[in-house]
Structure formats: structure tokens, C-alpha cells
Amino acid sequence: MSELAPIRVVVLGTGAMGEGIVRLVLSKSGLALVGVHARRAERVGRDVGEVLGLGEQLGLPVTGELGTLLASARPDVAIHATCSTIADAWPEIETLVGHGVAVVSIAEELAFPAARAPALAARLDALACERGVAVLGTGVNPGLVLDLLVIALSGACQRVESITATRVNDLSPYGPTVMRSQGVGLDPGEFERAVASGEVVGHIGFPESIAAIAAALGLAITRVEETRAPIVTTVPRRARFRRITPGQVAGCSHTAVGFDAHGRALVRLVHPQQIEPAAEGIVTRDELVIEGVPRIAFTGSPEIPGGVATIALAVNLIPHVLACRPGLRSAAEVPVPAALVGDARTALARLGGPRGG
């Protein structure tokens, strides 16, 4: 990578996240969008500007052939926004790393892949080290609110007894898929069955966040317990695509607790997701509490918005993934994310310059 040329970026994914990432990449100094990859065949071959509704042609066709794209576009870094699991992401990330391209991924499991896929994580780490590039997972949650911010605050602690981090958000703007995955509109009995069948999943990312905190602090967490309980509304509530009545489920209160070998709850993460929480006077927020010396409690309200912030993190971490040591990296192993206000090449130089290339 030349120090003067812009950083060459490809984006994988043309959904809501991919679109936001493309728009943000285009707005930043020092970044050049050199390719967009889509899984959806009907988008391939059309201009990126048209597919993403940017209001102008970019002269850049969406491609479906990743290897061909990488060979011709020669990107420095890819932002990966196509899926949630490492298994699903594997072929794309393997191809990227194989071409010597650094990767920032918003796949939830990539935030701390060793939590649920240690074998794939080890393979990916070895491959990335061999090719001299880094792969970094990010996102608002997992990736920031319920893990990285907690870790950063713990840096001010002489001792840590336990951690409780809560994120209360509002699902009202989301579409039917999210409504289903959180059980919105079910009755409580249906909700329990839908949890058992795996149709209601709640939040994706608790094992990753707990493992990230445990690794960073050196907490000896040996077991994680997750519970998914229905949030039953007592008042009518409405969302963009759904109305519910008292007695129906407004969402999923998903909790994960990490225990040590003595059964002590060291980390408790709480993430109730529901439509229109304000209808029952519930304030959306991110609330981080460390019981220790000193006790630290921080609250942000409303919560950091998920989509907007995940897009921001993916782009803001481009300098970080290019500067950090090769391998599979997590958020607490690289310098703190920072808004990319100035030129991305200056930000990269501040972090020590490119390592991979």
C-alpha cells in the first residue's frame, strides 16, 4: 500500500448494513471504494449506485465472483457484512485472507470467534498469520457496548468483583424477520415453544461478549447460562409492522451469566429487546456497572443505535485492522476505535502504518 494512495476498500454485502457501509466509505477521505460483492445473484452486474439507491451511478458493477474481484480490484481491506456466523462467513473470509486482504467483519460470531467456534477460529488465525493480514470482528453489540466499553472502564479498577451490563433497546422500527426472532406478538406459551424450537433466538453475541471480557480481564469463567424470557405487555403497543395487545409478547428478555468454577456469577449481560418500550415507561439505555474497587457505573440513554453505530465501527476500524499485528484479532487487542473525521491514511500512520502489506 502506498502511503499516498487512498486505502482500497471492498465491501461484501448489499443489505442495510452493506449499503450504509458503502455510503460511509464513499464519504471518507483517504478511502477508495474499489468493489462491492453481493451474494444475491439478481444484484450482480448492476451498478453499485443503482443497487444501493445512491442517486448516482458509480461506474462500479456489483460482482458475485469474489476471487475475480480481488484479483482485479487489489483491495487493501474488506468490510464483511453478509452474515452472522463464522461458518457462514468462512468461504468469503478464507478467500479474502488468501488474497492477502485484511478484513473487518460485522458477523456477530467474529467479535470473538473462539467463544463458539474455537477450531475455525484457530484455523483462521493461522491462515491470517501466514498471509500477514489481520481479521477483526466488530459491531455495536457484540463488539462495543456489552464488552469493549466494559473492558475499558474496568481499566480504572484495582479489583473487579462482578460486572452487570444492560442494553435496553426498541425494536419498533425493525421488519418481520426481527419480530419473529424476538417472538413479538406470540402468546407466552407460544413464546416458550418458539424458544425451544430455536425460532426465537433473542440476541446473537452473548457468548462472544462474555468470552471477550473474560479474556481481557483474565476472569476464570467456566460456564455461561443464557435465558430467554417473554416480555409480556400490559398495554397495547405498536411497531412499524406489528401491533400487540395486553397479554401478548412484546419481545425477548435475553440474559447471559458467566460463572466461575465455584458457581459465582462474574459477568451478567442483560438485553431485553422489545417493541415500544416507552409504552410501559421503559427507558432505552446502555448501562454498565462494575462492582469492584472502585465501583464504576455508566449509563447512556437512549442506547447507542445498533445499525448506525455498527456501520460506523466497521469503517472507523479500517486503520486499526491495517495497523495491527496479523492474525485473528478482537476489539480489545487493538487500539480503541475512533471516529474517522480526518484522512484515513493519517489515522493509519498514527497507529504505526500498514503492517500487513
Add this chain to the structure above:
Amino acid sequence: MSELAPIRVVVLGTGAMGEGIVRLVLSKSGLALVGVHARRAERVGRDVGEVLGLGEQLGLPVTGELGTLLASARPDVAIHATCSTIADAWPEIETLVGHGVAVVSIAEELAFPAARAPALAARLDALACERGVAVLGTGVNPGLVLDLLVIALSGACQRVESITATRVNDLSPYGPTVMRSQGVGLDPGEFERAVASGEVVGHIGFPESIAAIAAALGLAITRVEETRAPIVTTVPRRARFRRITPGQVAGCSHTAVGFDAHGRALVRLVHPQQIEPAAEGIVTRDELVIEGVPRIAFTGSPEIPGGVATIALAVNLIPHVLACRPGLRSAAEVPVPAALVGDARTALARLGGPRGG
């Protein structure tokens, strides 16, 4: 440094900070205290345990000869807690780096030395690079609350318009030196004269925090303006060493604003320091607000306590300073601080292992 042997630590300074740091180092797995250096001649030669009131002898005498100490103790890292300015710290840090010892310093100016002492900062960076070790400044403020946490939160922003960070604390427990430096007990006229004469200094660290934020985000700040205004009490207030009556000064409201070349205020840092703020219903807190996309607002109340947290940060960052690339580093250039709950050697391995030695 062997991977199995504990990390060898020396502490410079035997004041309140040095004492707390020594106690914390002694409590951590994987750290070995191998020396303590004091500037105060009357402490030299006495046992560290006795001088610091640890309740037991450590079999380790306080030393006043840094070079001799380093040659015999062969530390991997030093925690430097003797002063506030880089000029004052220079001989000690030059000696440490010259002996190939990594340094974590709580000197306020070391949080971002290029802000006020660019020439010394450049010399120190060159020396540290040459010797293959890192020098890292830290502390609760500057170093965490009004800079690193702001930077980390900005990572979730697509755009940043302006930043306002406020820290409201309580000086009541502090001694006569702090009372004087904040103007406690003066009348407003005396306060203005004491600001002009430099007797009332307010907070040390605003230029460092603003420069750290500007560097991390790439903000084009060209001018910093600081103001120190008296906080005149309307009710009686009392502190450990001082009582004041209505009309007297309870402390110093110190503000710094960073402007761009167009005169736009990009960063506003506010730090009123006073005795017994609760007497007028003022809640102590850390409040971080980023106006941008998204808007982010986080508040921690009470504020993260200064002394306890600065001691924690100094020790918790030992793995970070050993793992990071050589040179003069600031907080946003290394991975986020994390409480050192487990073994320090494991924490160091997580960050990639020792680079310096």
C-alpha cells in the same frame, strides 16, 4: 523476559500514588516488585514496607540511585509516579529508557506530551525507539475520562460535530496543597489575582486531553482556550482541612475549548473542582456527550475516583506497555486498558507478548 518468570517492576515515587501502586503491584499475580525509588532523601535506605506503612518488611530498601537500582534489579517495566511535567520527569525517564526499561507514567503531561512539549516528546520517542521500549502515559484524567473514553465512544459515530465532556468532582478529602491550587477559601477578587499569578492552576491536563482527542479522530484543532472561573459558594461548605462561608470560593471551574481554524468549538472540556458540591445540590459525575451521527451521551455518577483509578490504570497497563510497539505511546495507540484480574503474564501473552526485550 522469560515467559515463565514474573514481570519485574520498579516503582518511582513514594507519595500517595506511589504507595498505592506498590500495594497494587504486590497484590497481582505475575508481577514481582524488584525496586522502589524515592526522590526524598529521608526515605532512602529504609525498607519499602516500613516507609509505605505496609505493615511488614519487604526486605527491599528504598533507593535514591536510579541507575544503580536498574543495573541490579533488572526490571522489565517501571511505573513512574513522581511528578506532573515531562521536563521534571525527563532525567528519570531518560535513565529508565536508557536501561531498556519500559515505562508507564502518571505524569499528566506524559498523557500526550506532544501537546505542550513537542521537542522533548520527539527526543523521548526517538530514544525509546532506539532502545526498543515503549513509554506510555496514563491516569484517570488526563488519560481516561476526558479523552480515552470520549475517543472510544466516538468509534460508534459516522460523523462528529462537536464533543463536550464534563467531570464534576469533590475536593473535600484533599489536603492544603490542592486547596491552594484550586483557590478554595479565597474571595473572588483574590481568586482572579491568584489565577493571574499562577498560584491557582485548576486542572492539569486539558491541552493533553484535547490533543489526544484531536489526534485520534483527526480533528483539525488549531487553538485551545482555557478559562478558570471562581465557584463562589452561596452556602457554608466544609472540607477535611477547610471551611468556607457564602461569598467565598469553593473551587475552580476550569474549562478548555479546542477550536478549528474557522473558530468552531470542536471539543469542550469542563472540569469544575470544588469542595462539598453536594452542599449546593451538585452531583459529582463524568458526562460525555458527542454531537454527531449518532448523538452519544454517557454519564457515570459519582465520577470515577481520581486517585484509586489512576493507581489502577498504572498497574493494569503494564502488559500493554510491554506488548506495544516501541516509542512514546499514548492511550489511544494501545489496546484498551483492562482490569488485571488474572495473571499479568497471561495478559501480556494475550496482547502478543513482549516486544521490547
